[in-house]
Amino acid sequence: MRDEIIRKMKETADDIFCHPELSMQETYSSRRLARFLESEGFEVSWGTAGFETAFTAEWGSGGPVIGFLAEYDALPGLGQVCVPEQKGTGGPGHGCGHNLLGSACAGAACALKDRMEEEGLAGTVRVYGCPAEEIVVGKIRMNEQGVFDDLSAAVTWHPFDRNRVSYDIWQAQDIKNYKFYGKAAHASKHPEMGRSALDAAELMNVGVNYLREHVADDVRMHYTYTNTDGPANIVPPYAETNYFIRSCKWERTLDASERVDNCARGAALMTGTRVEIERVTCNKEMKPNRTLAEVFYEEMESVPLPEYTEDEIRFAERITENAGLVRDRDKDAGMFSGLEPLEDEPVPLAIGTDVSDVSHTVPTVMLSAACMCRDTPLHHWAATAQAGMSIGQKGMLYAAECMYRGAYRLVKEPELIRKAWQEM
Numbered sequence: 047m048r049d050e051i052i053r054k055m056k057e058t059a060d061d062i063f064c065h066p067e068l069s070m071q072e073t074y075s076s077r078r079l080a081r082f083l084e085s086e087g088f089e090v091s092w093g094t095a096g097f098e099t100a101f102t103a104e105w106g107s108g109g110p111v112i113g114f115l116a117e118y119d120a121l122p123g124l125g126q127v128c129v130p131e132q133k134g135t136g137g138p139g140h141g142c143g144h145n146l147l148g149s150a151c152a153g154a155a156c157a158l159k160d161r162m163e164e165e166g167l168a169g170t171v172r173v174y175g176c177p178a179e180e181i182v183v184g185k186i187r188m189n190e191q192g193v194f195d196d197l198s199a200a201v202t203w204h205p206f207d208r209n210r211v212s213y214d215i216w217q218a219q220d221i222k223n224y225k226f227y228g229k230a231a232h233a234s235k236h237p238e239m240g241r242s243a244l245d246a247a248e249l250m251n252v253g254v255n256y257l258r259e260h261v262a263d264d265v266r267m268h269y270t271y272t273n274t275d276g277p278a279n280i281v282p283p284y285a286e287t288n289y290f291i292r293s294c295k296w297e298r299t300l301d302a303s304e305r306v307d308n309c310a311r312g313a314a315l316m317t318g319t320r321v322e323i324e325r326v327t328c329n330k331e332m333k334p335n336r337t338l339a340e341v342f343y344e345e346m347e348s349v350p351l352p353e354y355t356e357d358e359i360r361f362a363e364r365i366t367e368n369a370g371l372v373r374d375r376d377k378d379a380g381m382f383s384g385l386e387p388l389e390d391e392p393v394p395l396a397i398g399t400d401v402s403d404v405s406h407t408v409p410t411v412m413l414s415a416a417c418m419c420r421d422t423p424l425h426h427w428a429a430t431a432q433a434g435m436s437i438g439q440k441g442m443l444y445a446a447e448c449m450y451r452g453a454y455r456l457v458k459e460p461e462l463i464r465k466a467w468q469e470m
Contacts, residue, residue: 047157047447051086055153055446056439058082062145063434066120066138069178072099075118076175079148083173086156094174095188101175102193103152105159110198110463111170112453113408114155115401116148117179126430130364134427141425142180143205143417143433146442150203150415153442154449161454169457172197176400182219182327185400189407198463199338200410201453202401203445205417205433206424208383209351211343212412216332217264217398218296220303222289223272223324224250224310228317230276230283240281244274246310246317247285253309254289257302264394265302266292288326294394296330332402334392337466338411342452343388346413349447352440354382361437362419369428371421381419397424409466413448417441 058078065074076099080090083103094100121142125135140146155173162169174193178184194200204212226247231240254267261267273286291303307323314321354362362381365371404410418432418441432438456463 047153047450048160051153051156052443054082054085055149055442058152059145059149059439059442060434062118062149063140066125066140068122068138069119069181069183070099072119072177075148076101076177079116079118079152079175082149082152083155087159088155088173095191095193097177097184097187099175099177100184100188103155103173103175104170106162106170108168108170110457110460111172111196112158112456113172113174113194113197113200114151114449115174115176115185115200115202115404116151117144117176118148119144119178119180121180121425124425124427124430126427128431128434130361130431131368132427139430140433141427141430143429143438144179146205146417146433146438147203148175150442150446150449153446154201154453157446157450158453158457162457167457179400182221182329182398182400186327186329186403189403194404194407197408199456199466200404200408201449202410203413203415203449205438205441206414207416207418207420207422208386208414209346209416209444210386210414211339211346211388212414213334213339213389214332214393214395215294215334216395216402217292217294218299218329218331218402219398220291220299220328221326222291222303223326224287224289225322225324226285226314226319227322228281228283228319231281233279233281237281241318242281243285243319244282246313246319246321247271247274247287249316250310250313251287253312254306257305257309261302262293262298264293265298266290266396267302267306292398294331329398329400329402330406332399333405333410333470335405335409335411335466335469337462337469338409339388341455341462342411342413342448345451345455346385346448349444349451351384352382352416352444354437354440358437365428365431366419366421369426371428379420383416383420409470411452413445415441415445415448
């Protein structure tokens with residue numbers, strides 16, 4: 047990989063980190079990433095799938111068509127200075143490392159383009175600028191509109207606290223809002239005239255909590271109140287909850303989701319209120335591809351792991367202590383992960399991503415790279431702090447090199463793509 051690509055990756059990741067933007071608002075971030083790709087000879091078109099902050103960057107022609115899935119949205123309230131103690135900025139921040147994610151995808155695509163030009167290889171390299179991953183929207187709509195239909199393979203990665211092929215079943219998710227409509231009344235003088243939307247919401251939640259005993263072990267149902275107005279002396283005429291319903295199988299998720307709907311309907315009936323059920327978004331579970339997992343794992347084995355300076359190790363030790371990170375390992379295991387072995391069977395994960403829907407359209411592979419010290423949780427200020435400094439960037443460069451080399455194998459050895467499709 048050229049030094050110039052490495053320099054641009056670092057500068058782009060740092061710039062996006064310093065300009066964090068929430069889902070659907072990634073105007074600066076998306077354009078910053080697109081400028082990187084344009085400077086390396088990619089043609090960029092905007093408005094992919096109707097998103098203002100989505101783009102498609104392309105180089106080459108014909109097949110195979112390799113697509114890199116880039117992300118760049120930040121999380122609310124996770125702004126953090128790059129120091130080993132909590133020092134928030136009060137705004138959004140890259141607590142999931144998407145400043146690194148998109149930059150590495152762009153760098154890998156540029157390196158693959160260089161190699162294909164050098165060897166005169168036919169094919170197309172694409173980078174999809176995908177907005178709104180954190181709210182599970184971007185790739186869902188893009189996939190529904192056929193954006194990925196002509197790909198030979200899709201490649202992406204995610205910052206974590208370890209290095210591995212993500213041979214995982216990311217969860218299927220159904221995300222809904224439940225809106226209860228009642229009737230206001232004076233809570234003391236005329237309570238009989240009121241119909242409490244808040245009572246309905248609470249009874250629904252009670253029903254769901256009893257439902258937990260009667261679902262599969264991997265089903266998760268979690269909620270929050272998003273709106274209930276007025277003082278206690280007015281019967282609440284409106285209440286709203288947001289639910290995430292998840293499992294490792296879409297069919298199981300749908301079954302649980304329908305039963306949660308029935309809890310809402312029953313609560314409305316009990317309280318004389320009305321409920322509206324709004325599906326916010328949904329995604330299927332990840333469909334792992336063994337062929338791609340093995341190819342990319344072989345390349346991860348061949349790429350040297352990052353080496354850390356004494357200052358970086360001290361930073362990791364201090365942030366582990368100050369953040370109270372749970373150590374699930376031996377004290378002698380070190381602050382940073384080596385390359386973990388490829389599992390024999392897919393591993394169920396308790397988190398979800400909109401990449402999963404792409405995996406049902408085209409063979410998809412996801413890598414993980416250590417962009418933070420071991421046991422650092424995502425969506426946490428400690429993850430933000432490391433995503434904005436050299437620790438995060440070292441993981442980003444490692445991921446980019448691994449993705450580039452694996453993707454080159456697919457272009458050079460088209461039988462691997464055929465095998466991946468046969469498996470799918």
